[in-house]
Amino acid sequence: MPVPRHRLIATALAPLAALGLLVAGCGGGSSTAASGAGGKITAVGAENEYANVIEQIGGKYVEVSAIESDPNTDPHTFEASPSVAQSVGAAAVLVENGLGYDSYMEKIASASPSSSRKVINVQKLLGLPGSTSNPHLWYKPETMPAVARQLVADFSELQPAHKAYFEANLKKFEAALEPWVKGLEEFSTKHPGAAVATVEPVADYLLEAAGIKNLTPVSMQVSIMNGTDPAPQAIALEEALFTEKKAAAFVYNQQVTGPITEKFLATAKENGVPVVGVYETMPPGYTYQRWMEAELKALEEAVAHGKSTESL
Amino acid sequence: MSAGLFVFAPGFFDNEAVHVALAVGTAVAIVTAVVGVFTVMRGQSFAGESLGDIGTTGGAAASLLGVGPLAGFVAIDVLAAAAMELVGVQRVRGRDLATGVVLGAAIGLAALFLYLDTTQGSGNGSTVTILFGSIFAISSATIPAVVALAALSVALIAILYRPLLLATVSPEIAAARGIPVRLVGALYLLTLALATALAAITIGTILSTALLIGPAAAALRLTTRPLRAMLVATAIGIAAVWVGVVLAYDSYHWPPQEHGWPVSFFVVALIFLGYLASGLVKWRQEREA
Numbered sequence: 157m158p159v160p161r162h163r164l165i166a167t168a169l170a171p172l173a174a175l176g177l178l179v180a181g182c183g184g185g186s187s188t189a190a191s192g193a194g195g196k197i198t199a200v201g202a203e204n205e206y207a208n209v210i211e212q213i214g215g216k217y218v219e220v221s222a223i224e225s226d227p228n229t230d231p232h233t234f235e236a237s238p239s240v241a242q243s244v245g246a247a248a249v250l251v252e253n254g255l256g257y258d259s260y261m262e263k264i265a266s267a268s269p270s271s272s273r274k275v276i277n278v279q280k281l282l283g284l285p286g287s288t289s290n291p292h293l294w295y296k297p298e299t300m301p302a303v304a305r306q307l308v309a310d311f312s313e314l315q316p317a318h319k320a321y322f323e324a325n326l327k328k329f330e331a332a333l334e335p336w337v338k339g340l341e342e343f344s345t346k347h348p349g350a351a352v353a354t355v356e357p358v359a360d361y362l363l364e365a366a367g368i369k370n371l372t373p374v375s376m377q378v379s380i381m382n383g384t385d386p387a388p389q390a391i392a393l394e395e396a397l398f399t400e401k402k403a404a405a406f407v408y409n410q411q412v413t414g415p416i417t418e419k420f421l422a423t424a425k426e427n428g429v430p431v432v433g434v435y436e437t438m439p440p441g442y443t444y445q446r447w448m449e450a451e452l453k454a455l456e457e458a459v460a461h462g463k464s465t466e467s468l
Numbered sequence: 469m470s471a472g473l474f475v476f477a478p479g480f481f482d483n484e485a486v487h488v489a490l491a492v493g494t495a496v497a498i499v500t501a502v503v504g505v506f507t508v509m510r511g512q513s514f515a516g517e518s519l520g521d522i523g524t525t526g527g528a529a530a531s532l533l534g535v536g537p538l539a540g541f542v543a544i545d546v547l548a549a550a551a552m553e554l555v556g557v558q559r560v561r562g563r564d565l566a567t568g569v570v571l572g573a574a575i576g577l578a579a580l581f582l583y584l585d586t587t588q589g590s591g592n593g594s595t596v597t598i599l600f601g602s603i604f605a606i607s608s609a610t611i612p613a614v615v616a617l618a619a620l621s622v623a624l625i626a627i628l629y630r631p632l633l634l635a636t637v638s639p640e641i642a643a644a645r646g647i648p649v650r651l652v653g654a655l656y657l658l659t660l661a662l663a664t665a666l667a668a669i670t671i672g673t674i675l676s677t678a679l680l681i682g683p684a685a686a687a688l689r690l691t692t693r694p695l696r697a698m699l700v701a702t703a704i705g706i707a708a709v710w711v712g713v714v715l716a717y718d719s720y721h722w723p724p725q726e727h728g729w730p731v732s733f734f735v736v737a738l739i740f741l742g743y744l745a746s747g748l749v750k751w752r753q754e755r756e757a
Binding site: 386 | 482605720726
């Protein structure tokens with residue numbers, strides 16, 4: 157059966173037209189979201205611990221999503237997908253860690269520029285130099301209060317009518333953080349000179365804040381974090397921390413593993429050194445504050461009672 | 469020792485990682501030398517290089533499944549060798565095409581697996597480790613498997629030696645004498661797959677070909693007798709691995725301090741120097757003759 161010519165053209169053009177609508181739809185969506193007026197402010201936290209703080213401050217006026225929240229993956233080697241690019245491009249407020257930890261954020265944000273988008277780069281917020289070797293800033297006690305205060309300022313600018321609400325949330329946030337900060341102080345007075353072994357610098361700021369000495373050489377931690385092989389000398393030093401029982405606990409990053417870290421884990425267990433699991437992203441079922449408290453409690457259990465808390 | 473003036477940096481002889489590296493490296497150097505001499509004589513360097521590269525796919529899959537890389541290398545290389553055999557690696561004409569087609573398909577899979585490794589798995593740095601090797605990170609539990617696979621490959625070459633040599637030098641005469649040339653070639657390809665997999669855990673998938681081809685090519689410049697070439701290649705391979713391990717261990721005290729340079733770099737550089745030196749020796753021999 158012969159098909160009329162104009163129908164052929166129409167059939168050929170239909171998908172194109174649909175595509176055009178789709179593109180228009182995307183553009184429209186992002187522009188309303190970025191304006192943030194009226195409805196909810198869309199915000200993105202590169203890691204889910206930042207998203208959690210955004211949620212606690214923004215509450216009912218903010219729609220938040222996190223890019224990295226899978227506790228089984230390694231954020232250091234994360235590669236962004238198109239859907240990530242879309243949600244970042246559409247956000248009015250972005251929180252990124254900085255220090256190269258989530259450099260894809262900057263790339264995506266610059267690919268869809270917006271003068272009204274507010275970007276909180278935690279490294280810059282804390283005034284840390286780019287040469288800072290440990291990027292795991294959320295384990296620093298002063299980090300999240302600073303992020304929370306900046307969020308209040310940014311949200312209040314986008315929705316001035318709800319300034320008091322955001323400020324009240326900040327009070328709640330700070331109060332909920334108090335037990336952890338107090339706990340860190342108590343730990344350092346109760347266990348002066350406690351020393352542990354690590355594999356990777358993820359929780360080093362937490363250890364520092366609790367007055368715990370990290371016996372693992374820095375070169376080893378950097379090798380493991382960056383995925384290069386540690387030198388045999390460094391491996392021997394680390395093994396000796398367990399076999400000679402110099403370490404009161406083994407602080408183990410559950411998200412950056414490999415044959416070498418698993419070997420250390422086995423040696424630690426053979427020698428009865430308690431294991432404390434730490435994470436790059438917030439494990440499921442926690443708020444930021446409860447997570448930090450749980451990590452500190454796990455350290456306490458290990459150092460005081462020799463008890464392992466391999467995973468939260 | 470402040471100036472770093474030593475042949476063996478402190479602790480070399482007591483270090484477990486060094487012991488494992490030397491044991492694995494020696495076994496692998498022997499196999500690659502023995503198999504490599506035939507690879508060079510048969511003009512199958514590209515197949516060797518390809519099997520090495522294809523190992524990346526197996527290593528990435530192994531990391532994804534949470535098993536050791538050796539199992540992945542061996543499985544994928546044996547599979548790829550079988551695929552090459554089926555696609556037509558036995559013909560000299562079109563052989564590189566068959567190899568290239570299988571190589572392309574496998575590396576495509578490697579791209580997928582490495583992507584999944586970095587996005588889904590916690591295997592940090594598996595890409596670098598797979599491509600460039602990690603001899604100091606090999607668990608001592610892997611040694612028996614390495615030695616067994618090495619022994620199997622050398623035994624296969626020993627059994628195949630006469631028919632393989634004839635099939636290599638003159639396939640027509642071999643066929644006329646009733647030697648199953650294709651079967652011999654296929655079995656040889658199996659040993660090549662095993663040798664490349666072993667080389668891959670030592671110096672990485674990309675560099676594995678250096679250990680396979682380098683010592684053998686250098687040896688064949690010095691002698692045309694296959695057995696003697698195997699011995700010379702073994703000596704060059706073992707020397708490169710041992711000296712490479714020592715230098716990598718010492719490099720802990722070189723700048724940048726306390727990091728150490730990768731073993732693979734030293735091993736491959738030494739093999740290259742060995743190849744250059746063999747050219748020099750040959751040139752002098754020819755001038756004297």
